[in-house]
Amino acid sequence: MISFKQFILLLRGLLVTLEISLGGMALGTVIGIVLGFLRASKNPIIKYGILVYVEIFRDSPLLIQLFVIYYGLPILFNIDVPAIATAFIAITLYTSGYMAEVFKSSIEAINVAQWESASSLGLPFLYTARKVILPQAFRLAVPPSVGVLIMVIKDSSLASVIGFVELTRMANIVRAQTFTTFNVYAIAALLYFVVCYALSRMGRLLERRTLCSE
Amino acid sequence: MDSTTISQEGNSVIEAREVHKWFGRLHVLQGITFFVRRGETVVLCGPSGSGKSTLLRTLNGLEPIQRGELCVAGHPVTQNRRMLIELRKHVGIVFQDYNLFPHMSVMKNITVTLRKVKKLSAKESQDIAYQLLERVRLSDKAKVYPSSLSGGQRQRVAIVRALVLNPKLMLFDEPTSALDPELIGEVLDLMVQVAKEGMTMLVVTHELGFAEQVASKIAFFDEGKIVEEGEPRKLIHEPDNERTRKFMGQIGLK
Numbered sequence: 001m002i003s004f005k006q007f008i009l010l011l012r013g014l015l016v017t018l019e020i021s022l023g024g025m026a027l028g029t030v031i032g033i034v035l036g037f038l039r040a041s042k043n044p045i046i047k048y049g050i051l052v053y054v055e056i057f058r059d060s061p062l063l064i065q066l067f068v069i070y071y072g073l074p075i076l077f078n079i080d081v082p083a084i085a086t087a088f089i090a091i092t093l094y095t096s097g098y099m100a101e102v103f104k105s106s107i108e109a110i111n112v113a114q115w116e117s118a119s120s121l122g123l124p125f126l127y128t129a130r131k132v133i134l135p136q137a138f139r140l141a142v143p144p145s146v147g148v149l150i151m152v153i154k155d156s157s158l159a160s161v162i163g164f165v166e167l168t169r170m171a172n173i174v175r176a177q178t179f180t181t182f183n184v185y186a187i188a189a190l191l192y193f194v195v196c197y198a199l200s201r202m203g204r205l206l207e208r209r210t211l212c213s214e
Numbered sequence: 215m216d217s218t219t220i221s222q223e224g225n226s227v228i229e230a231r232e233v234h235k236w237f238g239r240l241h242v243l244q245g246i247t248f249f250v251r252r253g254e255t256v257v258l259c260g261p262s263g264s265g266k267s268t269l270l271r272t273l274n275g276l277e278p279i280q281r282g283e284l285c286v287a288g289h290p291v292t293q294n295r296r297m298l299i300e301l302r303k304h305v306g307i308v309f310q311d312y313n314l315f316p317h318m319s320v321m322k323n324i325t326v327t328l329r330k331v332k333k334l335s336a337k338e339s340q341d342i343a344y345q346l347l348e349r350v351r352l353s354d355k356a357k358v359y360p361s362s363l364s365g366g367q368r369q370r371v372a373i374v375r376a377l378v379l380n381p382k383l384m385l386f387d388e389p390t391s392a393l394d395p396e397l398i399g400e401v402l403d404l405m406v407q408v409a410k411e412g413m414t415m416l417v418v419t420h421e422l423g424f425a426e427q428v429a430s431k432i433a434f435f436d437e438g439k440i441v442e443e444g445e446p447r448k449l450i451h452e453p454d455n456e457r458t459r460k461f462m463g464q465i466g467l468k
Contacts, residue, residue, distance in 0.1 A: 117313035120274055122302045122331040122379070125295075131326070135317045 002183055006174045010184075013170025014191045020084070020166060021153045024091025025099075029145070031092070032099025036137075037129055039104035050100065057097035063158045065090045070162045087159035087166075091152060098148045105144075106137035146203030150196045157192075167191060225251045226285075227383045227414045228273060233282035235268060242268050243279070244438035250383075255415040257425040257446070260435030261461060266418045269435075270385050273416070274298075274305045287382040303331060306376030310388040312368040314360040314375070320347070321356040324375050331379065346374045350404055366397030370404055377408065384408065386417040420465055422450050434458045 002010075038050045057065070070086045073079055081089070110133055118128040160169035171188040175181050228250035235243040242265045250256045258266040271277040273286050275298045284291035287304040314323050321343055328339035347353040350370050360368055369389055376384060386405065390398040402424050409415055409428040419425070425432050425446045433443040434455070442455040453459045 111313075113309065113311060113313045114315065116276055117307075117309060118315075119298075120276065120302055120305075120307045121327045121375070122299055123327065124299070124330070127330055132315055 002174060002178055002180060002187070006178065006184075007187070009170055009174055010167065010187060010191060013165065013167035013188075014195070016170075017153060017156055017166040017168075017192075018195070020087050020091060020159070020164075021149065021156050024088050024156075025095045025149055025152055027088075027092045028095030029099045031096035033103050033134070035096065035100035036103025036107055039100055040107040054097045054100050057093050058101075062090060062094050062155050063161065065094060066159060066162055083159070083162050083164035086162055087156065087164045090159070091156060094155075095148060095152055098151075099145065102141050102144045102148065103137060106140040107133060109140055110136050143203050143207035146199055146206065150199050150203075153196055153199075154192060227252050227254075227287055228416065229283070229285040230269075230273075231283040233269070233272065233279050233284060235265075235272065235277065235279045235281075242438050243272070245282070246438075246440060248433060248440060248443065250414060250416055252382075252414055253412050254430045255409045255413075255417065255428045257429040257432045258416065258418045258435055259420055259422075259425070259432060259461075259465075260441075264435040265438040266435040267387050270307075270387050270416060270418050273383075273385060274302055274307055276307075303379060304382045305385060306379065306381035306383070307385040308369070308372050308376050308387065308389050310391050312360070312365070312372045312392075314368055314372055316360055319357055319359055320352070320363070320371050323360070323371060324378050327375070327379055342378060343374075346378060347371075350374055364397060365393045366400045369393065369401045373401075373404055373408070377413075382414060384413050384415045386415065386419065388418050388420075390419065390421060422446075422462075422465060426450065434461065436461075 035050050035054065038046050039054070041047050066086055069081055069090055070083070073081050114132055114136070115128060118132045119125070123132070156166060157168035159166060160172065163169070165173070167188055171184050175184040178184065226249045228248070230246050230248050233243050233246040234241070244265075246265075246269055258270065260266050268277055272279050272284060273291065275291050275293065278293050279291075286301060289297065289301040289304065291301060292298070314320075315326070318326065321340065324343040324346065325336070325339035328334045328342060329336065332339075334342070344353060344356065347356055350373075352367060352370060352374075355363060355367065355371075360371070363371065373384075373389075389405065390401050393401065398421070402421060405415070405417070405424065406428050417424070417429075429446045431443060432446050432449045433440045434449060434453070434457075435441065436457050442449060442453055442458045449458065450462055453462060
């Protein structure tokens, strides 16, 4: 069995996992909102131009994205990227692709009449986007966003491969100290599960609330 | 637009000349020419799909036209964004489905344009909005959200929201069609009041009672054309055109 101290180490790993996931996803969401509006545009060049970006980051493995940033940038631009920055950038780009599509659907679900009545009142486009459309789209976007967050928390374990010490990497370290492979990974899995299950329950609750208030 | 045409119709708030519009291959407006003078209330009616709502929506640039000339409240209607913003300061529009902003309180729905378009302070905006709400007897609803209002109340708020910028023209796109019958009266009463205060109004509606009460003119639309226009009494009770007569008969039977 692992010691209390080692358990604390795993909890610290979990904290790092949550920090990198939430941090990367927060910035990814900001980018995703902007891209979501562009994806909902009527101009096909903008709409499908952005889709290329979205597909690149959604349809390649996060692990490969991590490798490209971690090993590729030093070669291409001669800059060293530390593991934590790599993880953050990769998760940001990865989630921005998903969040762009989440917000695209939410924005398109808002009746076009809302845009029309805002512009008829003389409200400028950007103001309408921020203050009229986005708050309504946000409510629709919350449940699917929780799904993306759960995915990111699990996928962030891939950053352990480039040496970023989050929960999975911490589990590797503790295993090396104790040689109790099964216990350590079982506890790590349980920690992932508790967080993700709680989020998934919360997501379902929010989903029901969104549906009910329609 | 050259100066001679302006002086001919100098009193007009709406000047439409030979307006054509297509949706794909569908020719929805087939050469509409008509004028609305300052202070007039004009009613557009006709079968659904005849193009009357489309015409109304071209007047504040919501629908672009492909041919012809439109001049509204002294501004040429184009698709140039800056010119549209200028035009829309002078043109209020009320939709069938109210289109209030559901996440804003009644007060916020009204003040948002005062704050953002007229750049008034929060205090000034609220005072103006409150006065208008008082006039339509909805001041007790200032803090609630649209979802807790009846359809009639929502539409009255939508009318106030459009009036708050002091437009030169108010457009109404079937303002009572989505309402339960018992709620139509309160909306029409408000529209009558607005008309009597001298507002220039163009109203797409089948409420002929309203037309008879305040309209100076009815234009009857069919298949993308104005088939007949004239004084409400005459157009409702003894129209010249066969199609108008048939339509008035059908509405009257309801």
